[in-house]
Amino acid sequence: MSKKEISKEVLYEGVKMLVDCPDAHIHLPQQKLYTLFSLGFQYLLFMSTKDPGHYIIRVEDSYLLEKLQHKAKDEISRKFITRLALPRKLIYQNSTFHLDFFNFSTWNNTNDIPKEKIKAALVVKNASKKPVGFGFDDSEEDEQLKAIMASLPENYYIESLKEFVPKTITIAFDEELNGVTKINFPFIKEEPREKLAKGVSISDDVNFDDLDS
Numbered sequence: 001m002s003k004k005e006i007s008k009e010v011l012y013e014g015v016k017m018l019v020d021c022p023d024a025h026i027h028l029p030q031q032k033l034y035t036l037f038s039l040g041f042q043y044l045l046f047m048s049t050k051d052p053g054h055y056i057i058r059v060e061d062s063y064l065l066e067k068l069q070h071k072a073k074d075e076i077s078r079k080f081i082t083r084l085a086l087p088r089k090l091i092y093q094n095s096t097f098h099l100d101f102f103n104f105s106t107w108n109n110t111n112d113i114p115k116e117k118i119k120a121a122l123v124v125k126n127a128s129k130k131p132v133g134f135g136f137d138d139s140e141e142d143e144q145l146k147a148i149m150a151s152l153p154e155n156y157y158i159e160s161l162k163e164f165v166p167k168t169i170t171i172a173f174d175e176e177l178n179g180v181t182k183i184n185f186p187f188i189k190e191e192p193r194e195k196l197a198k199g200v201s202i203s204d205d206v207n208f209d210d211l212d213s
Helices: 008-020 033-050 062-071 075-085 140-151 156-162
Strands: 025-028 054-059 089-092 095-101 118-124 168-171
Touching: 008 033, 025 033, 033 054, 033 062, 033 075, 033 095, 033 118, 033 168, 054 062, 054 156, 062 075, 062 095, 075 089, 075 095, 118 156, 156 168
Parallel strands: 025 168, 054 095, 054 118, 118 168
Antiparallel strands: 089 095
């Protein structure tokens, strides 16, 4: 179990703030990455039951994915993302969740989704800054891929989704994103930088028998 599990009351308050925000693209810029992931994921789970369709979760890399599996601040989020890790696609009730990474070579499955059926995306960026090409070796193929990634427009990991996804939530600490609305949750207390809705029902009874790969 993750330390300092987020309470159901705080989850409700946070998800309600997201539900009540009318803007299409939201940026969560605060420091508590694992808390923000629980809030963002529970919002997606809630919306998937109200507006069935395809939902995308885009995580920076497999290292961060592993961290989310163990450190997200509620049990449902941890279990769901663990089940989604392989094969990166799960059906829950009448919706389908897809997982990919910032590396565009993982976007094949999400690119094949009919655009009109995509409802929302949750994008999760690690708080630590890493150079382009982090995680690649020195093979010729990886060098070519590294060069391609370096040539992409700034923040392409989210900008590419905003072109066709009607609702996005991006978790990215200390980043400036264009065309987004920042939401700061009042219950998240900012740490010194040197330390670095009515009708909303928080999911605490997800039946994992309903999840199909």
